[in-house]
Amino acid sequence: MKDIPVESLIILSNSSTIIETTSNPSYYDKITRSINIDNKIEQFKLKYPKEIFTKEELWPFAKALVTAHTPSDYDPLKYFKITQADLLKGVCCPSCSILPMIRLHGNWQCSVCMYNCKDAHIRALQDYKLLISDTITVREMCSFLGMSSRYSAYRLIRAMSLCHSGGTKGREYFL
Ligand SMILES: [Zn+2]
Numbered sequence: 001m002k003d004i005p006v007e008s009l010i011i012l013s014n015s016s017t018i019i020e021t022t023s024n025p026s027y028y029d030k031i032t033r034s035i036n037i038d039n040k041i042e043q044f045k046l047k048y049p050k051e052i053f054t055k056e057e058l059w060p061f062a063k064a065l066v067t068a069h070t071p072s073d074y075d076p077l078k079y080f081k082i083t084q085a086d087l088l089k090g091v092c093c094p095s096c097s098i099l100p101m102i103r104l105h106g107n108w109q110c111s112v113c114m115y116n117c118k119d120a121h122i123r124a125l126q127d128y129k130l131l132i133s134d135t136i137t138v139r140e141m142c143s144f145l146g147m148s149s150r151y152s153a154y155r156l157i158r159a160m161s162l163c164h165s166g167g168t169k170g171r172e173y174f175l
Contacts, residue, residue, distance in 0.1 A: 002052055002053070003052075004052055004053075005047075005048055007044060008030060009030060009031075009032065009040060010030060010031045010032070011032060011033070011034050011037060012031065012032070012033050012034065013034045015033060015034075015035070017033075019031055019033075076130065076131055077131060077132075084132060087131065089143065089144055089145070089146055090124070090145065090146040091103075091108050091120045091121050091123075091124045091145055091146070092120070092123065092124065093110035093112065093113060093115055093120070094115065094117065094120055094123070095110060095113050095115035096110060096112055096113040096115065098110060098111075098112045098113070100145075100146045101120055103145075103147055103149075103152060106118070108120040108121065121145055121156055122160075124144065124145055125141075125144075125145075125160075125175055126175075128140075128144050128175065129175040132144075133175075134174060134175055135165075135172040135173060135174055135175065136172070136173055136175055137170055137171065137172055137173070138150050138153050138154050138157065138171070139170075141153045141156070141157065157173055162174055162175065
């Protein structure tokens with residue numbers, strides 16, 4: 001049995017999460033955002049420069065981890081006892097958070113703060129994936145993003161290069 005160092009690290013994927021501690025400042029070293037993963041791994045490499053396992057020896061561990069992975073079956077709508085109809089639809093303004101932004105000349109525009117951007121729908125589709133489904137049809141996208149033009153919705157989907165299943169009618173795209 002090889003003697004290997006064990007480190008713990010809590011990675012927060014939500015960039016808007018606030019990290020605060022009132023007790024031990026060393027917690028900041030153990031809790032970090034996903035954007036810092038590379039830095040943390042580099043720190044560990046400097047701390048433990050001696051290679052204990054070769055890549056070939058690590059392969060069975062990697063395979064076991066992937067095999068043991070179970071996808072989350074958490075259903076937020078069920079958990080909060082709400083339905084899809086309770087969700088506010090549309091694209092949220094990244095600047096002032098007002099719903100919905102308006103699709104105008106290939107851009108999303110906020111009618112309150114006039115903020116303009118091309119990719120505000122990405123965040124809305126990430127929400128759709130978390131709240132409703134991993135897949136979306138053009139019709140569902142129009143409804144969720146509040147778009148009247150199916151052609152515009154289709155163009156957005158094409159630009160994202162999403163994989164899809166099914167024929168041209170009712171095709172489902174993987175978010
Ligand atoms: Zn705005």
